[in-house]
Amino acid sequence: MSHTKTIKNLIVVGGPTGSGKTDLAIKIAQKFGAPILSADSRQFYRGMAIGTAQPDPAQLAAAEHHFIACREVDDDYTCGDYERDALALLDGIFTTRDTAVAVGGSGLYINALCEGMDDLPDADPELRARMEEQWHAGGSGQILARLQQLDPEFYDKVDRANPRRVIRALEVCIKSGAPYSTLRNAAPKERPFRTMKLAPDMPREELYGRIDRRVEGMMAAGLEAEARALYPRRALNALQTVGYRELFDHFDGSTTLTEAVESIKRNTRRYAKRQMTWFGRDPRMQWFAADRPQDALDAVEAFILSETKN
């Protein structure tokens, strides 16, 4: 009495911040009885509910949510951890259900989940800190020379002005004993599910208006107090986040509250632009008019009913 194995579906909702991803994801989840996984590198953290626009209690009650407020701000959590944890969670979900939704603005995390990361060594915080310090003390030339020696191929194509790229590459070379470029193949990994990627689309001007209003709403909801509570731990990676850094500067006394709020709006717009660049280059991303969620729902239904492998 065995039946054909059902195809499993992961519906990915990406797109810029403030475009209505959360609401669209809930609509999809409700229509298809699917749980939601956050793919947002900042909504993972407790204590950052307002500033990262985590789903509110009503939204949390409207669908099954995962990866929201599940880590402490002093946890080091990376896209590699996320790939592992999300795949494990989906394994369980797909034993009883056919469809899940992943929603978030962190393009790298979505890639990790859908296509996978190459098998590379983890970060070495001590090594990193040392190289970072050297870089900023004027020693970037030596770091670059070392990379050129250990991985000339990557040295040629890396953005040499970007310490993150250069230091990470060198870190991998040192820890693995092999050139970084030989460890990367960027081949999409096999997944036990097929994926559909969609994102809400709207005129730039409208998105910026929504961002401004959302920032005002965050302030009204108590963002300042939320940031104040995290101020002592401002150096943590989790707090290198739009909405907090600007308020920390204000707490330092270097800006007025009004200036801080304007900065948050501006930096959120810049963040949205970077997200649009990232998602815009993904050929599989389908953009739907944000004010026509039914179009997206119809497309998701057609995808789920289709027999296409991917």
Place this chain on the structure above:
RNA sequence: GGUGCCAUAGCUCAGUUGGUAGAGCAACGGACUGAAAAUCCGUGUGUCCCUAGUUCGAUUCUUGGUGGCACCA
């Protein structure tokens, strides 16, 4: 009402001894495989308020407007 000052990029302003202009911020484009709401790279987008003169040539000088600011009435 009179006098003076100002009018140049989305904003604040610089500048051209007459040869159609450039800074900051904003904005825009891009990169990005274990920090990714991070990190980094690139781009000037302009009836130089309008009008009529002078001139080979006016954003620049002159006339007259318009708008703004200040002071005097």
